[in-house]
Amino acid sequence: MKEFYMKRAIELAEKAVGFVNPDPLVGVVLVKDNRVIGEGYHKEYGAPSAIEEMLSTIKEDIYGSELYINLEPEFDIIVNSGIKKLYIGMLNPDKTKSNIEKFISSGIEVNVGILKEECEELNEIYKHYTLFKTPFVFTKWAMTLDGKLATKTGDSKWISGEESLRFVHHLRQRVAAIMVGENTVRQDNPMLTTRLEGVQISNPLRVILSKYGDISPEANVLKVDSDTKTLIISSINIPEDKEKFLVNKGVQLIKIKEKNNRIEFKDIVKALGEMKIDSLYIEGGSSVLASAFESGIVNKVYAAIAPKIIGGKDAITPVGGIGIERMKDAIVLKNVKHEIVGNDVIFKGYI
Template sequence: MDKNYMLKAIEISKLGSGFVNPKPLVGAIIVKDSKVIGQGYLKNFDSLSAINMAINSATESLDNSTLYINIESDFKELLETNIKNVVVGTLDPIKNGQEIETLKTNGISVTLGILKEECEELNEIYIHYSKTNTPFVFTKWAMTLDGKLATKTYDSKWISSDDSLKFVHHLRQQVSAIMVGENTVKQDNPMLTTRLEGIKISNPLRVILSKYGDLPLDSNIFKIDKDKKTLILCSSKIQKSKEKEILKTGAKILKFEEKNGHLDFKDIITALGNNNIDSLYIEGGSAVLASAFESKIVNKVYAAVAPKIIGGKNAITPVSGNGIEKMRDAIVLNKVSHEIIGNDVIIKGYIS
């Protein structure tokens, strides 16, 4: 039964997705006599803790009850209750077991590691950011069965099925920032917002890679309000007049020194991490993805393969750049899995 209750804790923790960054997703379940009598989750960055919410929602006395929680947390609220058993999915890399020892010192029984892998994947963003102070970076693209991102005329709407597009918006909901390059802005004029029905929406910060700010000012990314914000990453050599035009839209600018004529991705993720950006979703285009892989800053890859064929040697592939010369040097994903969404196959894997 421990696994079932931990799965419940994992599921309710996801209700905080998009609102707690850079804190972890936390879900807490209180069980007594094989019945859930209280539950809670971290709703947003400044809200009551999941444990506090679970305690406050309890419908019965907490005597002889057990708390299930997906990640080690501050357990001080528990010390004031009669809960004597705690089941924890995984350790918090910052607390590193200190809170577990506090529970044991106060006579509370602790079981650690129930659904550990699932709990760690749930909070892979938080765990990575806590250890490195740089964002967890993942990429996602949709391609045809013959590996094309768009036709030779740059038409790409829509390769994916409707269900696959919904999957993309769930990814956007999870992250602090989403990135595309200036060519994607010019060709597709994307909104880069989260569009989902039936849940509260969190829009990621729109991060645009544009070395000299060569962007149409009527683009959707410059439609800015309290819920939709944009950051332009550019060279320190950007013209002052162009910089002023961009700033007038309400967008922010972050400038970098060029290295070999390019903006360095390692400099970028360091700067984003220092600005409390714990996660970065790189959505395109192919040149930006190539630079990200060449810089070795990508942690996770999603690829949606649609059962369509375009053909054409000039059709666009997901990752451009110079490419790798020898197959033995190819980037190999590990912990690979897949699922079928609509008619598409979503492949997921990690880069060590």
């Protein structure tokens, strides 16, 4: 039953995906005499905690009850509540703020680590942002069976199947920001919005890497409103007229000093972290992905492999750049999992 209740807490927490960043996703289930007497979740950034949410709906006496929660709770709200047992999925990522010892010395029984792996993955963004104050970065690309990101003409619509495309929108819903390079804007003219049916939508901030602001006035990413915002990352040497044009379009601009003609991704994630952006999904293309991997800021990789073959030595591959010389220097993913989605296989793993 312990796993069952924790699974339910995770399920509740997931209802707020896209709305809590940079807060954690938290769900709670309160059990007394083998009966669920309360449930709750943290609904949006700055809103009451999952426990407060749940307590506000319970009418009966909770003395002696057991709380299932995916992330270690605050001390004060538990200590005088009457809750006698805590089942915690994962500890506070900031060890200096952990309350476990305090719970135990207050006579509250504590069990840590139920469905730990699932709980850690649920809040991997929160954990990373808490520890480093920079966004958790993941990449996702779709490639053909012969390892291409697009045809030799740059056409990539669509490599993956419909089911994998839906998977992309779930990723977009989860993150605070999504990034592509200016060639992708030129070639695909993407909206970079979240499109899912049956759920409330949360659009990520669209981040475009464009050294000198060469973006067409017709680009969809320049259509900005209160729900779909855009941030351009450019060089400090962006021409004045381009800067003026973009700012007039309503986009935000961050200018970063180039190093060896490149904008360093470490500077980009630092700037985004200062804006309270806790997660960045880099969707492509090949050149931007190469820069991201070269700078060492990528934490997680998703790659969809579609059963299509397009050939062409000039057709780009997912990670461009100069590349390494020896296999021993390859980036090797950890905790690799794969899932069949429609006819595609989606790999995921950590760096």
